[in-house]
Amino acid sequence: MGARGLIWVTRSEPGATATGQALIRRGYAPLIDPVIEVVVRAATVDLDRFAAVALTSAHGARALATLTSRRDRPVFTVGDATAEAARQAGFGDVRSASADGAALATILSHAPPDGPVLWVRGRDAAFDLVSALAGIVEVKPLVAYAAEPRRPDAALLAAEEGRIATVLIHSPRxxxxxxxxxxxxxxPPAVCLSDAAADAWPGPILAVAATPDEPALLDALGKARPPV
Structure with missing residues (x-):
C-alpha cells in the first residue's frame, strides 16, 4: 500500500472496519483505532404499539434489530446509509429521506403513518424529531444506544505516531x-465529515466533505492527500 503514511480511522465499529476496507481499496493504509464505542441500552421493544419506525442513524437500525424480531413495520430513515443498515437487518419497507433530520421530518409530515412512530435514537441525538413533528405525527422516542468514549491503544498510537499522516474525523465529539x-x-492533519467536526479539531484541516457521508469524506481525502 503506497499511501503517504497511515490514515487513522477514529469512528466507531462496525463503521470503522468498513471505512478501513474502503481505504485499502483506494490505496491507503488504515490505522483502525476508534475513539467511540456504541453500546445498546434498551432491552426489548413492542412494535404492536407503533405504525412505523424512524431511524436517524445506522446504529439505530442495528440496535432495533437486536430489540425485536419483528420486521413488518415501515421504516423511515434519515439517509441512505441508515436505510441500507435497516435493509441488511431484514426490514423490507424502508424509505430514506436521503438527507438529514429535517428531511426525515418532512417525509413523515407529508405522509403521516396511521398511528404513533417509534423513534429509535441515541442518547446524544443532535436533531429533535419529536419537536419537529409536534402536532403532526406522534413520535415516541426510545433511547436504544449510547456512544461511549473508547480509549484507543496508547502503545499503538505511540508506536505509529510518526507514521500517522491523516486522521478522519466524523463528529465534534x-x-x-x-x-x-x-x-x-x-x-495530525484531518479530513472531516462536516464543518462542525472541523471546528472541533485543533490541528490542521486538509479538507471537509462536500456532503456529510462516507463517500464524500473519502473523496475529500483523495483530493487532499492522493495515495501514491
Whole structure:
C-alpha cells in the first residue's frame, strides 16, 4: 500500500472496519483505532404499539434489530446509509429521506403513518424529531444506544505516531476524544465529515466533505492527500 503514511480511522465499529476496507481499496493504509464505542441500552421493544419506525442513524437500525424480531413495520430513515443498515437487518419497507433530520421530518409530515412512530435514537441525538413533528405525527422516542468514549491503544498510537499522516474525523465529539487520546502529541492533519467536526479539531484541516457521508469524506481525502 503506497499511501503517504497511515490514515487513522477514529469512528466507531462496525463503521470503522468498513471505512478501513474502503481505504485499502483506494490505496491507503488504515490505522483502525476508534475513539467511540456504541453500546445498546434498551432491552426489548413492542412494535404492536407503533405504525412505523424512524431511524436517524445506522446504529439505530442495528440496535432495533437486536430489540425485536419483528420486521413488518415501515421504516423511515434519515439517509441512505441508515436505510441500507435497516435493509441488511431484514426490514423490507424502508424509505430514506436521503438527507438529514429535517428531511426525515418532512417525509413523515407529508405522509403521516396511521398511528404513533417509534423513534429509535441515541442518547446524544443532535436533531429533535419529536419537536419537529409536534402536532403532526406522534413520535415516541426510545433511547436504544449510547456512544461511549473508547480509549484507543496508547502503545499503538505511540508506536505509529510518526507514521500517522491523516486522521478522519466524523463528529465534534470524535474530534475531542481523538485529541484526548493523543495527549501531548501533535494533532495530525484531518479530513472531516462536516464543518462542525472541523471546528472541533485543533490541528490542521486538509479538507471537509462536500456532503456529510462516507463517500464524500473519502473523496475529500483523495483530493487532499492522493495515495501514491
Amino acid at each position: 470524535g474530534a475531542r476524544l481523538a485529541v484526548e487520546a493523543l495527549g501531548d502529541r501533535p494533532c
